[in-house]
Amino acid sequence: MDSSVLPIFLMLACTLVLAVGMLLVARLLNRGRPSDVQQMPYESGMDPIHDTRRRFDVRFYLLAIAFLIFDVELLFLFPWAVSWGSGNQTSVVGSQRKTVSGRWAMASEPQLEIARPGSPSGASRGNAPVAPSTSPDEPQNQTQSRHLVFAGAMTFLALLVIGYVYDWRKGIFQWR
Amino acid sequence: MTRFIVPRSKLHHMTTATLRLLMPEIVLVAVAVAIYLAGAFWNGRRAWSWIAGAALLASAAILWAQTSETDAGGPLRIDALAWFTRWLALGLGALLALLSSRPLTAGGTSEYVGSLLLTVAGLMLVASAADLVLLFVALELISIPTYLLLYLGRSDVARRESAAKYFFLSVLSSAILLYGFSFLCGVAGFARSAGTPHAITEFAAVHAALDGASGAGQGIALTAFAKLAMVLVFAGLSFRVTAVPFHFYAPDVYQGTTHPNAALLSLVPKAAGLVAMVRILVDAMPAMAPHAWQMVLVVSLLTMTVANVMALWQDDFRRLLAYSSISQAGYMLLALAVALAGGRESGEWDGLATLWFYVVVYALATLGAFAIAEHLGGPNRRVDGIDELAGLGRTRPMAGAMMAVCMLSLTGVPPLAGFWGKLLVFGGALNTGAGVVGQIVNLPSQVNNLPHGTQWWFIAAAVIGVLNAAVAAAYYLRVVAMLYFRTPSTTLRPEGGRGPWFAAVLCTLLLIAAGVYPGPLLRTTTEAAGGPRESTAQEATASMPSIFLDHL
Numbered sequence: 001m002d003s004s005v006l007p008i009f010l011m012l013a014c015t016l017v018l019a020v021g022m023l024l025v026a027r028l029l030n031r032g033r034p035s036d037v038q039q040m041p042y043e044s045g046m047d048p049i050h051d052t053r054r055r056f057d058v059r060f061y062l063l064a065i066a067f068l069i070f071d072v073e074l075l076f077l078f079p080w081a082v083s084w085g086s087g088n089q090t091s092v093v094g095s096q097r098k099t100v101s102g103r104w105a106m107a108s109e110p111q112l113e114i115a116r117p118g119s120p121s122g123a124s125r126g127n128a129p130v131a132p133s134t135s136p137d138e139p140q141n142q143t144q145s146r147h148l149v150f151a152g153a154m155t156f157l158a159l160l161v162i163g164y165v166y167d168w169r170k171g172i173f174q175w176r
Numbered sequence: 177m178t179r180f181i182v183p184r185s186k187l188h189h190m191t192t193a194t195l196r197l198l199m200p201e202i203v204l205v206a207v208a209v210a211i212y213l214a215g216a217f218w219n220g221r222r223a224w225s226w227i228a229g230a231a232l233l234a235s236a237a238i239l240w241a242q243t244s245e246t247d248a249g250g251p252l253r254i255d256a257l258a259w260f261t262r263w264l265a266l267g268l269g270a271l272l273a274l275l276s277s278r279p280l281t282a283g284g285t286s287e288y289v290g291s292l293l294l295t296v297a298g299l300m301l302v303a304s305a306a307d308l309v310l311l312f313v314a315l316e317l318i319s320i321p322t323y324l325l326l327y328l329g330r331s332d333v334a335r336r337e338s339a340a341k342y343f344f345l346s347v348l349s350s351a352i353l354l355y356g357f358s359f360l361c362g363v364a365g366f367a368r369s370a371g372t373p374h375a376i377t378e379f380a381a382v383h384a385a386l387d388g389a390s391g392a393g394q395g396i397a398l399t400a401f402a403k404l405a406m407v408l409v410f411a412g413l414s415f416r417v418t419a420v421p422f423h424f425y426a427p428d429v430y431q432g433t434t435h436p437n438a439a440l441l442s443l444v445p446k447a448a449g450l451v452a453m454v455r456i457l458v459d460a461m462p463a464m465a466p467h468a469w470q471m472v473l474v475v476s477l478l479t480m481t482v483a484n485v486m487a488l489w490q491d492d493f494r495r496l497l498a499y500s501s502i503s504q505a506g507y508m509l510l511a512l513a514v515a516l517a518g519g520r521e522s523g524e525w526d527g528l529a530t531l532w533f534y535v536v537v538y539a540l541a542t543l544g545a546f547a548i549a550e551h552l553g554g555p556n557r558r559v560d561g562i563d564e565l566a567g568l569g570r571t572r573p574m575a576g577a578m579m580a581v582c583m584l585s586l587t588g589v590p591p592l593a594g595f596w597g598k599l600l601v602f603g604g605a606l607n608t609g610a611g612v613v614g615q616i617v618n619l620p621s622q623v624n625n626l627p628h629g630t631q632w633w634f635i636a637a638a639v640i641g642v643l644n645a646a647v648a649a650a651y652y653l654r655v656v657a658m659l660y661f662r663t664p665s666t667t668l669r670p671e672g673g674r675g676p677w678f679a680a681v682l683c684t685l686l687l688i689a690a691g692v693y694p695g696p697l698l699r700t701t702t703e704a705a706g707g708p709r710e711s712t713a714q715e716a717t718a719s720m721p722s723i724f725l726d727h728l
Contacts, residue, residue, distance in 0.1 A: 148191055148192070159209065162209055162212075162213050165213060165216070166213055166216050168214060169216035170216055171216060
């Protein structure tokens with residue numbers, strides 16, 4: 001095994017020792033006379049008023065789903081927004097740098113795709129396919145990739161809006 | 177996380193090429209989304225099925241127009257198997273759309289049709305994925321709409337049980353599958369950190385890592401992880417294929433839902449599971465094949481035996497077909513075991529060609545049977561018990577005959593396509609074990625790389641398989657006997673509409689056609705089997721069992 005994975009095993013060992021140790025120490029120090037208050041389930045310092053397993057209104061479920069949709073939206077938009085800003089300010093991309101990272105040409109490369117100053121951004125806006133190994137029109141490719149990423153993000157947003165409209169029409173925002 | 181670096185000039189090309197290759201799937205998903213949305217504004221009733229049909233046609237047209245541009249360099253792999261599965265998915269989608277063309281009484285027809293399209297797109301995507309994440313997303317694109325379909329199909333207590341049962345077990349199986357994928361991802365990541373070119377797909381990276389794994393040091397760890405991954409992935413996919421330890425849900429779920437839903441459940445997830453199994457076990461980790469075939473063989477034998485015995489006691493039509501679907505999965509897994517054990521090196525009796533042939537034949541027969549049952553029902557009534565079919569051969573000769581054809585094909589009676597499927601499966605198993613009985617059966621052994629003694633396993637498997645087919649005949653023929661030798665107890669009024677009827681006619685005709693003249697279908701499936709085999713892809717396209725060619 002590689003020594004680079006040693007920290008993982010160290011962490012595992014620490015976790016194990018801590019977890020077992022805490023239980024063990026509690027067991028040793030405990031006098032073993034539980035009172036009613038100690039036996040009570042802990043609920044943020046309040047007295048529990050009923051059993052946990054009771055029926056909830058289905059409206060909560062719908063609300064949770066709707067929340068989840070927009071939560072995921074935030075989750076995906078956040079890295080995009082962050083990399084967008086950093087790319088604009090630092091403009092680390094030089095024409096000599098010919099690689100981008102990221103697997104599917106989607107969310108993670110905008111910071112490298114932000115055009116350097118003076119790139120002919122209006123050169124070709126269409127989605128016309130470009131031959132793979134044409135290095136002379138590198139800026140053009142770059143612009144197109146940028147459009148592609150933008151289009152991808154917009155498609156994602158449009159799908160979420162569709163979900164929103166669907167929810168709306170189905171009336172899940174009305175508390176009936 | 178391992179990153180893989182793509183030259184920027186290629187990146188744009190790669191993305192557009194990926195999008196272009198995925199256009200058939202994108203069309204389906206886009207139309208599905210549009211149907212969901214439009215259904216919230218407008219109660220289209222029958223129109224949705226027509227729109228779905230149009231979407232399937234449009235997708236087929238785009239697929240037809242695509243050239244064989246195979247390598248996008250991205251997460252896709254469009255090879256012969258992908259082409260075959262995509263066409264199969266579109267065909268199944270069209271038949272299922274016909275089968276469920278009657279609008280639901282309780283509403284939600286637009287959601288139903290949209291979900292159907294999504295499952296079809298999912299199946300197409302499963303075949304094209306060469307990347308673990310994409311494969312998982314594609315499998316979920318089948319599962320998640322299926323939960324909805326199960327819930328929308330009926331409006332009584334049984335559907336709630338059915339939907340909940342399927343949902344929880346499906347989620348559990350996805351978790352097992354993901355756990356297996358995480359190990360595979362590690363194996364692929366190891367290959368990439370060890371200097372395998374980054375442009376290759378994740379499956380190819382797994383392949384490279386395991387080929388390079390030697391018996392010492394890291395090799396042992398890699399092989400151990402790969403074995404673990406193999407078992408977990410097989411277990412996760414077994415749920416979708418309904419292989420035996422994971423089959424429990426099928427009878428209850430089928431019984432509690434509608435005929436179109438049961439047809440979809442017995443076809444789409446099963447085909448997707450098998451394609452994914454082939455992708456991972458055969459395509460990505462051939463180095464593990466000596467372990468994999470043993471696992472698949474044992475599960476296959478268990479599956480067919482348990483299901484066939486259980487099916488003997490069933491009186492509910494969908495429950496019977498659920499056990500039938502489980503047992504047929506056993507035969508399919510036997511073909512997969514043959515392929516894994518080296519049946520692929522023989523030009524004839526190619527295990528994978530057999531597998532795809534069997535899948536098509538099984539799909540047609542099962543769809544046909546469900547279509548007739550759906551046709552015989554009505555908006556407020558379903559055919560549930562087998563005894564409701566009593567005397568159908570006399571009261572409705574055409575429907576009775578079609579049901580008989582489907583049942584006989586599932587049995588494997590000679591003039592029908594099912595016979596060729598069974599013959600190929602058992603022939604392949606015998607051929608793999610032929611070294612032992614070569615003198616008796618006079619089959620030249622074509623598989624030589626098996627360790628001595630293991631060939632007996634395949635002989636035993638073939639014998640158990642044939643015995644199982646005999647047991648299965650008992651319950652299939654029971655339905656046929658019900659059709660012709662019983663006096664009708666209730667009068668069935670076929671109110672299912674023209675769609676199911678048309679689907680049933682189509683399936684029956686195809687079954688008879690493929691039974692009388694199996695050449696074209698065999699050639700297609702042999703071509704599809706040529707896909708995952710990288711080195712010897714050429715040879716497979718030309719080969720099919722010569723005994724058939726000689727007689728056709």
